[in-house]
Amino acid sequence: MSGQGMRGVFCWFLIGLLAIGTVGCGDRQPAGTLANGDRPALQPEQRRSQLKEVSPPATIQKLRQVLEDYRPQVKILSPQPDELLQENRVSVRLEVKDLPIYQDPQLGLGPHLQVFVDDQPYRRVFRLDEPLILEDLSPGTHHLRAFAARPWDESFKNEGAYAQATFHVFTKTPNNQPDPNLPLITYGSPQGSYGAEPIMLDFYLLNAPLHFIAKDDSQDDIPDWRIRTTINGESFLLDRWQPIYLKGFKPGQNWLKLEFLDETGSLVQNAFNLDLRLIDYQPGGQDSLARLMRGDLSAADALGIVDPKARQPGAAGESLVPPPGWACRCCPWLRRRKSGPSADTGT
Incomplete structure (x- = not known):
């Protein structure tokens, strides 16, 4: 077929x-219960203080199924890998196949690309017919990463949904050059401001084996891994590559840190494998994402x-x-x- x-x-x-x-309200998962009977990624003994993992909102679960058969393929057309540029204004052109990239005019959300320069927060790209312009880049080496994301910022995790390129402005320098043979984590969400809980935690992994394969035999050569997440000073470990939805953020500023750890609990030394973000949470927001998370839409x-x-x-x-x-x-x-x-x- x-x-x-x-x-x-x-x-x-x-x-x-x-x-x-859609009949009645029986489609909503009870708070703290995961869809499909999955065990929580954040295990009870790892929970601390007010943070609690909950099921994705019912509306998100339904909308996610509509995009389930897409397998986006992302490509960075320019700059070219290892390209040496003679100006600090860079035009980034991107290509995506098997996923419509657009912004819904009514709600302001839609499937998009998240584009990262070095260790900076991402920029959302909703149009591919015009380049993304990077201004005032410092001289030296820079690393560009991009992956396809759902309207609520959850990354697509299929093969080909991620692309990266290292380029240089005026001259090459040793920084911002991740080792292509080592695991690499890209912190996706949360980022910026939020007006409702739950707040989704999501990231993209490169060169990381499936966890159940890595831990199946402690004597094999396949390295195991964990993602240590720290929120407002409280840490927990994740051993699965999937988004998790959390409640318990405090109003105002919250800080988050992600670290890619090896099977001994040590940080894997690669560029960007320790990432830190500050977000602002103000309950009662009326933006489209907040309304989705609360179930208003x-x-x-x-x-x-x-x-x-x-x-x-x-x-x-x-x-x-x-x-x-x-x-x-x-x-x-x-x-x-x-x-x-x-x-x-x-x-």
Whole structure:
């Protein structure tokens, strides 16, 4: 069966599945319970103070399924690897296959690229038809990293979803050059400001074997690893490469540190394997991400952030909603329904 056919079958399966989930409020996971019966990444004995791992919000779980069959392939077109540039203004051009990159005009979210220069926080890229301009780079060596991300900043973790390139401004220097043969962690989220919990912790790993393979035989040559996460001075270990959703942040500034550790608990000495970020948490935010995390937006409300065909121009006094249940990217049909108290919102 062709890829398009498979996606069509998946779409109809998803419609039926999520139609059931949109009846009543039984689709919400209890706080502290993970979907699909997964064990918490942050084990009870590792929890300290107010931090608690919770299940992803119900709306995020539904929207995530719409993007499940994408396998984005990311490529840095310029600068070229090891390119020596004679100016400190650099034009970065990127290419992505098998994922629409766009920003929903209503909610301001959408599938995007997260682009990192050296150890600096990422920049979101929603357009590929124009370059990302890096201004006032210091002379010397710089490292560029990029990966595809879902609208709520969760990285795609399939092979090819990440690209990197080292380049030089005026001259080469020994800094900002990760060893390509060593594991490398790229801190993704959280970053910036947040208006609701849970707050997602996510990162991208390179050259890290699957944990269950690495720990299967202590005598083999496959190195085991852990990610030590420290939040406001309290640390816990992660042994799986997946996002986790946390509650218990204090209002105001919170600091986070990620470290890639080997099987002895020592930091793997590679550029960027220790990353530190400061975020601002102000409860009650009304931005789109905060509304998603709180559950103020249903999956139908937010469909446009995962399906670019979901937003179609409607006549005045009309709102576009999916048919009962769901619609995904391989189902472009949406019907118009008069807005008002009697309108079916699809929730």
